[in-house]
Amino acid sequence: MTAAIIVTVLVAGGVFLILQRELLRVVLGFILLGHGVNVLIISAGGMYHRQPPLLGQQDRAAMADPLPQAFVLTAIVIAFAITVYLLALLKAGDSAGGDRP
Amino acid sequence: MLPLIVLGGSVLLALTAPLLTRLFGRNAGYPLAAGLAALGVYANTSAGAIVDGEVLTASYDWMPTLGVAFGVRMDGLSLLFVTIVLGVGALVMAYSARYMGDDYPAGTVYGLLTGFAAAMIGLVTANDLVLLYVFWEITTVLSFLLINTAGPRAALPAGRALVVTALGGFALLGAVVMIGVAAGTTDLGVIVGNPETVLASPLAIPAAALLILAAATKSAQLPFTFWLPGAMVAMTPISAYLHAATMVKAGIYLLMRFSPVYVPTTAWSMVLVPLGLLTAVVGAVLALREHDLKAILAQSTVSQLGLLTAAIGVGTSYALSAAVLHTFAHALFKATLFMLVGIIDKEAGSRDVRELGGLRTVMPITATLTGIAALSMAGVPPLIGFVSKETLYEGFLEADFAPGAGPIAAVTAVIASALTFAYSARIVYGAFGGTLTQPDLYEPPKAFLAPAAVAAALGLALGLGVGVLNPLTDRATTDLYPGAEPATFALWHGVNTALVLSLVTFAAGYALFHWRDRVDALLQRMWVPDGSAVYDRIRARLIEFGGLVGRPDVDPAPAAVLARPVLLLPVLAVVAGIGLPALPGYPGPAVQGLDWLVVVLVLATVAGAAVTSSVLAALALTGFAGLATALWLLLAGAPDVALTLLLVEVLTTVVAVLVLRGRREGLQRPARLRAGPAALTALAAGLSLGAATFVLTGRRPPSEVGGYFLDTAQEATGGTNVVNTILVDFRGMDTFGEAVVVGAAALGLLVLLRRTSDDDRGSADHSAGHSADSSADSSGDSGGSSGGDTGGDAAPPRLFARDGPADTIVMRVGSRVLFPVMLALSLFLLWRGHDEPGGGFISSLVGGVAVLFLRLAHRGDAWAMRLRPEPLVGSGLLLSLLTGLAVYPLGLPFLAPVYLPGEVLLSSFVFDLGIYLMVVGLMVAAVDRIGGRTRVGPVLSRRHRTTPEVTDR
Amino acid sequence: MTATLLLDAGLGVLGLSLLVAVYRVLRGPTDADRGLAVDYGFVVVVGLVALLALRLGSTAMLDLVVVATLVGFLTTVAVARLVWASS
Amino acid sequence: MSAPDVLTGGPVQNAIGGTIVALGVLLIASGAIGMLRLPDIYNRTNAVTKAAGLGIVALLVGVAVLVPEPDVLITLGVAVALQLFTIPIASFAIGHAAYRSDVPSTPSTLREDAPPASETGSPSAADDRDC
Amino acid sequence: MTGLEALVIAPIAIPLFAGGLLILLAVRLPVLARRAVAFTAVAACTAVAGYLLAVTADGTVVVQRLGGWPDGIAIPLAADAFGAVMLLVTGVLGLACLAFAALDGGGPGGLEASDRTRAFLPQTMLLLAGVNGAYLTADLFNLFVFIEVMLVPSYVLIATGRNPERVAAARLYLTVNLLASTVFLAGLGLVYGVAGTVQLGDLAGAAVSDPRVAAATAVVLLALSVKAALVPLHNWLPRAYSVAPAAVTVLFSGLLTKVGVYALFRIYAVVYDGDPRFLPVILVAALLTMVVGVLAAVGAGGIRQILTFHMVSQLGYIVLGLAIFTPVGLAAAIYFMVQYVLVKAALLMVAGAVERHVGTGELSRLGGLAAHSPVAAVAFAVSALSLAGIPPLSGFVGKLALVLGAVDARLVAAALVAIGVSVFTLLSMLKIWNGVFWGGDAPAPEPAGGAGTVVALRVPVRAAAPALVLGGLSLLLGLAAEPLLAVSTAAANGLVDTTGYAGAVGAP
Amino acid sequence: MTGRTRAPGGGRPAAAAHFLVWFTGEFFRANAVVLREVLTPGHTIDPAIVRVRLRSRSMVEIASIMSLISLTPGTLALNLTTGSRSPELIVHGMHATDPEQLRASVQEMEDRLLAFLRRPAPEEDDA
């Protein structure tokens, strides 16, 4: 339930921003959107077991599903690389003149 | 085999045509004519067998998957058409050899013409529907190319011809496929042999419509007539061959071929007869309206093809045999007339009857030959045209698809024929009658006249001895109408209705000719729709409409692009919501009290980020939203993810800051928020994914896969941080791919952004590690040692000027402590990542933080600034790849773990190291390119404005 | 149980503090104020992480404290530079 | 929800630790109040960065008292050291940014920061350089 | 692991290795050596793909479970006939594109001149690795990763030359793909949330039995539809593809959208098991895509613009095969896709060569090139006719098969639309022909290198040669269509009956 | 410069300890002042921004004094100028009824710091 609310808020905010004209806001929108989807994926592992999947330190039975966490980790870094490139595009566009995203 | 040899022979001829032209120039027409004639003779060696009812076939696999074969057949109808194609072809080749001057592209024309002959032969001998279609389209394309040999002025008419006939061609494709599906085979023989199979299918009628459409375009029936007169821009031999004798008959052939299937349906007749007769009359009227000899012939062709279409539509065996005969007759007299008009044009320099006159005195042979052919066209005895016209009349009288159809059809045909008589007379009289206007003209060389003479003579001979044709035409009719009573043609039938109608025709025709001035005046005043203009208008409208359709996509606003997938999410959600079953419950409590803390924080930060007009606020609040999400991840038991998110969030923010720093507009750019629609869209999308999260996640028991990882990770990989073992061991390929993404982006920055030093040096040389701003504080770390330590207050503090901005002293001194700490932390996290939060990504992101920090502190002159992204990315990529492949010699799959003695996982560490190098490469590239100073920084430019003596760069 | 409640209270206080930072970022009035709020926000988050580590009983999370300190500092410095550069 | 299971120490230790943590939280929260109440960016920076900085240090020390495990102590020690090291740099960065971008101080501020007359009009090259 | 299974990694590892080498040695190696590395790598991939196709044509599925982990845990790389066909066409296109880039690269305005960082070859290698990976993986998340491996180099390549137009196009292209990828991830998360797995083999048929899986997977399909540029999600494509360097557009046209289409086919076949309930939606999208694309192409005024709009239209044809979802329809779509990749590449090469050597691609400013550049004209004409579906070129066979598939499935209206669209295709190809190659009445084109340079109406033979070769290939694929048809049918059979594939990659 | 405290004698570690004790006291005292300011209603602040000439010369010295000033609540370094002669610090004080007193307190801190930093090996100060 809370995960769904967080997803709703992050996605709505992200989408609102990606529909703006300025590329910087678009970039920020994608960041929020990405957070929303990451929450969704973690939530897909189930929200009733929440111990970190660190063996030996936690109760195995209460551990969160590690697979969505691995997915999200990968997705975050990919999105990061793309965002950096997008920011570079923003800069390249600036030096080329014009702010049409 | 025989049809295959005829087809192959003609293809061979086409292939040798360019070579022959190289050898003999325009005279290559003669060997080609001989070749075609020889093939024609060879084909007719089978005439005996075919007349006896044999069908020669040959078939090879072509596309067995689609049930399509390369099958050919030779029956009576095919032989008749093959004879026309090869016979007229031979005449036209011989004619071309004299017609073409040195400025004609003889090689191209001969090649295309012979190729066309081959395609026509293929068309009329194909025994497979698809093959028939293939040749049909080839004739279309070759026609296009042949028309275009007239040069650029032919571009428009050639294009019209192509599009109109190709439209029919595609219709034929549809028809062919439908009939094929209906019949369960594409074998023509089987299909026409079992018409009831096709007719039983609901596809039969649409297929018939498409067939008629195909035939109507190819044979220039209404409303597609206009392309044919336009095609007259081509040189005369081409007009004679393609657009009089052969290609335009392809539609007729098609209708004849499928008559056995469709004649039983009344609709067939109800469409074809009115269509054909209307075309016949309209064509004839238009012909009579023309003054250009070639244009008259073109409209005449339209008209005659209309008669043929109508006759086929009548569908009785007699009407069909009449059509068969008239096809033959028309090919003969029309080709002759075209050739002769070409000669007149060449000799007299004009084709306009108003400019020509009295040529009979200077060109008597030409005049005679023209007269013979024109009489045949006019249907005057004893020429073949007379016989075929009379039989057509008889045929029309048999039309019975509607009450009174026969007489009406016959009378309409008479009208068309009377007009034909009149324009035939106009051709002859206009060119040869009256007074001579050009006295210096002479009869053309015999060789030029010969082909026309042969054709004209044949027209006469076959009129007198039309019985010679009977066996073949009978056979052709029987092929279409199994068990039909053969119609026996003869010059003299005795006095019957047809003869009466003929006499009426002559009388009316003569009357039209007699009062030609008045008729002409009337016709010129008549409004006639210009098909070409209509076509052009439609085309222009289409292009306009297409422009409208495409314009939004030529340079769309990004929001217009992004909104569409977003808007489909709620649509999908609603549709899915309707179809979903009841929700299963949660297997355990899914909400914790602290979750609400995150909810509040996320709500506040996201709402703020969305509404703020300050760029910095938006940036900061987005970052805060990330922090709130990271907190949620901690609550969800995902410390690795939280750590990664935190690092990524900050690195992104810092890079964004570096980008923004270089902008002239800075942060004062006013927000232009499109609030209304964007907010609605955003809300819909958010609610959709939120609802999906609510409905589709967290409601099942723990997944088997996740359980497997928790149960076996330690034993299988030696690691206790299960997430990390998934990343480097269980799903190393994901991680590797992700690192490749990072590496590609790193190198992308180099492509996208020029170093400041590149601007100065104008080269892509990266060997020097200084960016332009590093000159300002190049002595950075080492500069502090000189002066200042004497304690004297008066010592001039010059070192600061050399060291760069004084205010960064704190940062620079601080970095001496912080950078090593960050680096150590980074390497520590790399080392222990397998067991606790950390690993290749997190550690390399910390390394990235170190690199970025160094950039902020030192403005680019620290040793780390001299790192190049390429070696980092390249070596990291190869390291990870080769680590993954290193196990191959052991027969293990890619990225299989390798254990050293003592259960130490070597492979995953080296693999992680490769990942580490690639991510650091990205940060180095970002610092190198994004962190570089732009040419006119905000502060510099402001200073330059206030101090005018300093010139702006 | 008391410990849990106290920790929750602490988390709540810090959460409210973070909201104040959000307010300051939004209100400004200057970009320097926003920079300050960012700096402060990171401090609060470090505190939140530390308390959460206690609350959730996971000392592994304390690593985040170190990293958050570093990245918070980096962010503040960067934002401060931006404030200055773009004024 | 179970009570935090990392609190392995005795009640006195927990009480001391808890108090320090609470002090830290309150110090941090006072930063928020300062940010709301103080009149200009200079005063806000001056107060907030320090209050919050001290607060976070206290909070971390409190946690260290509560969970005195070796690796936790190392981690928190590093964190505290880093905090103390970075707080002044960060607050200077913000104050400097505000000052350089001519953010006005509250009217009651006594300004004695004008450069000597000899230096006005020709700002030092080093000073104005952007990074 | 058998040798055959070991080979499955090759189409990914070889270009990555070459890419790594090229990145490391970019500055030091002479250009010929760099090209040699790239060519060798792609040729090797092509050979491997051919071999895999030969092996899988009988329905065999070759699987390598990465890391040697058990079924259901390891990421499976699986080559079946469908995947192998795609790998093969990727290799062939890659070779053609490298040849074009090399032959037409030098000189002012050429790719090499604008590629000052020498990014083209290494990024192309990474892109190919991503494409091949996407064709091989049988895991949805890994598919996401490989799609990103493909996309990020494409973001870089599209901006080669730092030209403002390209930067703007790259922004649009990147943002829309980022959005699609994000939606993809969301869908993936939902699938995992419902099914507890993202491995295709384990998801086989899941959408039929569980409507929640169907709904979750639909989000994935929506994201893929963006990448496949289906109307109404197509409007990013024309802008992005019409400004990138020619060689880059060639590469994109043949690979990027095709990966989206491939994934649509694969996922619909495996997860939905070809569920007929949702096919009408796909049909509508396919028809819309065909029609909108072709209309816009008819209306466009530049060679590349026309061609890029056609890309949309032709994607509709391909997806029509999915909407039919019979062995004939799917085989038709696969045949169509393979031949279309080559034909469109040829057309784009000619367009790029004209733009570069004559200085413009605007029809209104061109004309009469056929006389000066017969090779380019012939290459264009052959490919254009093939695109329109004129026999005996490969485009005809594709269209025939599709129409046959549609009629066979009693989708007569769809068949008629496909036929009608062909007419418009021809119309727009004719527009290019008359505007660029024929007709002598065009005003003099702008000089290629600014004022003072010689106006060149000649497109060098070397620039047109790769297109001519591809045109020849189209003719060959038309005349001798059966081998590819047979292979396509094998691939289609694997999609219609996915038990073999699912059994090979999924948990037992 | 008048009124400057000289550093006490002793070795470097002792000086360091001495300085640290003094500074820690200052730190907490100042914190308390600021905390009271923040938490009690009404403003009692008396802010000033002043220019302080430094004796520090090396980067480490300057960085150290700037950091210490900024770490101490109530004072905040805002800028460093390198004018024509000595480095000068712009300092913001929250409770600076008398700007001279603010200067003096900064300079006292600098004196104490330098006393500790320069004592045994002044040539190493920027190692």
Ligand code: NA
């Ligand atoms: Na006359």
Ligand code: NA
């Ligand atoms: Na033109």
